[in-house]
Amino acid sequence: MIATPTMPLEAATPAHICPFDQACSYLEAAAKELRLDQGVLEILSHPRKVVTVSIPVKLDNGEIRVLAGHRVQHSDILGPYKGGIRYHPAVTLREVSALAMLMTWKCALLGIPYGGAKGGIAIAPENYSVGELERITRRYTSELIKDIGPSVDIPAPDMGTSAREMAWMMDTYSVNMGHAVPGVVTGKPLSVGGSLGREKATGRGTMIIVREALADQGRTLAGIRVVIQGFGNVGGAAAELLYEAGAKIIAVSTATGGVYAADGLDIPALKAYAAENHHNLLNFPHTRAISNAELLTLPCDVLIPAALENQITAENVDQVQAQIIAEAANGPITLEANRVLEARGVTVLPDILANAGGVVVSYLEWVQGLSYLFWDEERVNREMEHLMVQAYRQVIQQSQMRQVPLRLAAYTLGVGRVAQALSDRGLYP
Numbered sequence: 001m002i003a004t005p006t007m008p009l010e011a012a013t014p015a016h017i018c019p020f021d022q023a024c025s026y027l028e029a030a031a032k033e034l035r036l037d038q039g040v041l042e043i044l045s046h047p048r049k050v051v052t053v054s055i056p057v058k059l060d061n062g063e064i065r066v067l068a069g070h071r072v073q074h075s076d077i078l079g080p081y082k083g084g085i086r087y088h089p090a091v092t093l094r095e096v097s098a099l100a101m102l103m104t105w106k107c108a109l110l111g112i113p114y115g116g117a118k119g120g121i122a123i124a125p126e127n128y129s130v131g132e133l134e135r136i137t138r139r140y141t142s143e144l145i146k147d148i149g150p151s152v153d154i155p156a157p158d159m160g161t162s163a164r165e166m167a168w169m170m171d172t173y174s175v176n177m178g179h180a181v182p183g184v185v186t187g188k189p190l191s192v193g194g195s196l197g198r199e200k201a202t203g204r205g206t207m208i209i210v211r212e213a214l215a216d217q218g219r220t221l222a223g224i225r226v227v228i229q230g231f232g233n234v235g236g237a238a239a240e241l242l243y244e245a246g247a248k249i250i251a252v253s254t255a256t257g258g259v260y261a262a263d264g265l266d267i268p269a270l271k272a273y274a275a276e277n278h279h280n281l282l283n284f285p286h287t288r289a290i291s292n293a294e295l296l297t298l299p300c301d302v303l304i305p306a307a308l309e310n311q312i313t314a315e316n317v318d319q320v321q322a323q324i325i326a327e328a329a330n331g332p333i334t335l336e337a338n339r340v341l342e343a344r345g346v347t348v349l350p351d352i353l354a355n356a357g358g359v360v361v362s363y364l365e366w367v368q369g370l371s372y373l374f375w376d377e378e379r380v381n382r383e384m385e386h387l388m389v390q391a392y393r394q395v396i397q398q399s400q401m402r403q404v405p406l407r408l409a410a411y412t413l414g415v416g417r418v419a420q421a422l423s424d425r426g427l428y429p
């Protein structure tokens with residue numbers, strides 16, 4: 001493996017599932033396919049900047065706790081750093097570094113003028129009060145004040161964060177600057193310059209990519225059997241939009257387990273049930289309980305992992321029965337499992353394509369904010385769909401031209417564009 005970022009505050013993750021090593025392996029494969037210069041590969045293998053800050057927070061009971069907050073800026077070759085902020089107990093600097101690298105290729109693949117970044121704090125947000133989360137978010141933002149900005153690095157929501165945290169970040173940044181700076185984050189509430197369509201954008205993008213892949217097989221969304229792991233921002237929206245398009249969502253899950261119905265779930269009713277039951281789906285009428293492990297191996301047309309990394313692994317890949325897997329989550333399939341699926345001819349729609357709808361609408365939000373002109377939702381969705389379908393077509397074309405699987409095709413496009421810009425800018429000898 002080529003590179004690891006410095007890791008001042010954590011132990012290494014076991015090498016076989018190290019997300020940063022996995023990200024570097026995909027980069028290496030693309031570099032080999034593109035015959036990239038070794039020096040360029042070296043540059044692209046290292047995050048440009050790795051920031052870890054201490055976040056002291058006074059809890060509601062008076063206790064002081066100091067959290068570690070990360071922001072990894074992988075590349076700004078194509079434009080400002082861009083990427084979400086994750087609040088989840090499994091956050092590590094290696095994970096954030098891998099996710100930052102993925103953002104670079106994702107933005108390049110979609111043709112949007114951004115680099116890649118990611119941030120995170122290793123907390124379970126459900127264990128903190130709203131007031132504590134606000135204090136944590138504001139202190140984290142203050143500590144990063146010199147590293148973010150509308151033309152420097154633009155955070156957005158990821159797992160465990162939402163428009164609420166973005167509003168706190170925007171406010172903290174703005175107070176420090178002395179004037180309102182809505183462009184410092186995307187995924188904001190509409191009241192402070194957010195965009196219509198952003199909330200469901202990632203799930204909508206996944207639905208569009210699945211629809212296109214099915215169309216290439218002469219099929220439509222109507223009646224296809226879909227299984228979705230994760231029922232949050234991304235999984236929930238994907239489920240809703242696929243359901244509206246006539247797909248049969250036969251199983252979904254949250255962290256506490258899932259539900260299965262052979263004839264398809266009533267997704268609007270399940271969403272309301274989950275909201276009332278603290279994300280617990282169990283005992284939803286006319287369903288049977290299913291574990292997350294079982295869910296991944298159900299017979300279905302399309303499997304959509306929309307939760308965490310490393311869900312389909314060497315251990316369970318042989319039991320996975322889906323014909324198409326759309327990676328709504330970042331990195332849900334390990335390197336080894338990916339090889340097995342590709343060898344089996346399973347259509348794997350890679351994360352940097354399948355979940356790019358979110359960052360695309362973040363870009364549209366940023367553009368609307370910078371031009372002080374806001375669009376209706378129909379226009380936002382149309383512009384996003386155009387970029388998603390265009391990227392999908394380019395990936396298919398690249399895959400056919402190079403005779404490589406879709407993931408490598410997507411990587412060669414993303415990595416190739418960044419390498420070209422690096423060369424044109426003359427940043428290496």
Ligand SMILES: NC(=O)C1=CN([C@@H]2O[C@H](COP(=O)(O)OP(=O)(O)OC[C@H]3O[C@@H](n4cnc5c(N)ncnc54)[C@H](OP(=O)(O)O)[C@@H]3O)[C@@H](O)[C@H]2O)C=CC1
Nearest residue numbers: 158159160230231232233234254255279307329330355358
């Ligand atoms: N938000 C965005 O715009 C984008 C997100 N992504 C990626 O999509 C994925 C999901 O993000 P997002 O939807 O925003 O996150 P959310 O926090 O909104 O939702 C995450 C969902 O995953 C569930 N979950 C957590 N742990 C597990 C587990 N071990 N097994 C099964 N389900 C689990 C959660 O369950 P519970 O409800 O019980 O907590 C929840 O339903 C991440 O990989 C993220 O990086 C990619 C592009 C953009």
Ligand SMILES: O=C(O)CCC(=O)C(=O)O
Nearest residue numbers: 083084156158358359362
């Ligand atoms: O909307 C964004 O800027 C970033 C979304 C994100 O974190 C991702 O695509 O993984």
